[in-house]
């Protein structure tokens with residue numbers, strides 16, 4: 001098969017070969033100026049250091065690492081919210097060269113994000129219906145009737161009853177709120193969802209339900225997924241590929257079973273030893 005050559009552009013093309021990456025980072029670095037306030041800090045933080053990864057439809061890439069390893073910064077690069085200091089980011093094969101609001105809006109249709117805490121991700125004064133309709137309004141998808149139909153479909157897709165449409169986030173449980181946040185992320189039919197610690201803020205009892213929901217959605221919608229967690233055993237449950245990060249660098253990556261059963265890097269072994277499998 002010959003590769004389709006696409007010229008660099010800020011507009012993600014709508015046609016892409018099924019097995020081609022939806023999002024790709026090539027040699028990406030993100031360097032921040034240190035946050036003020038600490039006298040002995042280095043001037044710069046190399047939050048992401050020479051990272052290359054690709055995310056395809058129907059595949060979950062688990063990203064694991066301790067606090068400060070650069071996971072959230074990488075998530076922001078993957079959804080177009082953070083420009084790299086160096087390296088290349090491609091959405092549907094097209095290199096992003098400018099990070100304008102218009103480009104971010106376009107990228108938002110291809111890749112969307114689910115954050116850790118649905119309580120802060122959702123507007124406390126918006127009903128579930130309004131929260132789900134909002135992205136459809138912003139992107140002017142269809143007419144009023146088709147937006148309402150899509151909102152109902154989304155609620156059903158994430159396993160909530162139609163009565164949830166009238167609720168405010170504060171009237172829902174943490175797990176229900178995260179379902180709403182997931183539904184909102186799905187509103188524009190993205191190819192890829194980036195879930196940044198999506199179960200960490202939830203009660204232990206509902207974490208498995210949200211993990212199962214994400215796994216089901218990935219299968220039924222043929223979604224690509226990036227699942228970010230500090231917990232290697234959580235990542236184990238959902239990932240096809242695992243990327244282990246430390247201090248902004250990828251220390252090891254590969255098929256989940258290989259990385260977990262035959263880790264090649266000492267740091268991966270340390271993470272596994274610190275969080276033994278329950279099964």
Ligand SMILES: Nc1ncnc2c1ncn2[C@@H]1O[C@H](COP(=O)(O)OP(=O)(O)OP(=O)(O)O)[C@@H](O)[C@H]1O
Nearest residue numbers: 032033034035045047066067068069070071072073
């Ligand atoms: N906007 C910023 N300005 C300055 N430094 C930042 C900024 N964002 C992140 N950092 C720093 O970059 C490094 C990586 O942070 P990041 O949040 O990506 O890591 P993480 O693995 O997601 O950690 P956590 O799990 O604690 O969120 C940290 O040292 C952090 O302090």
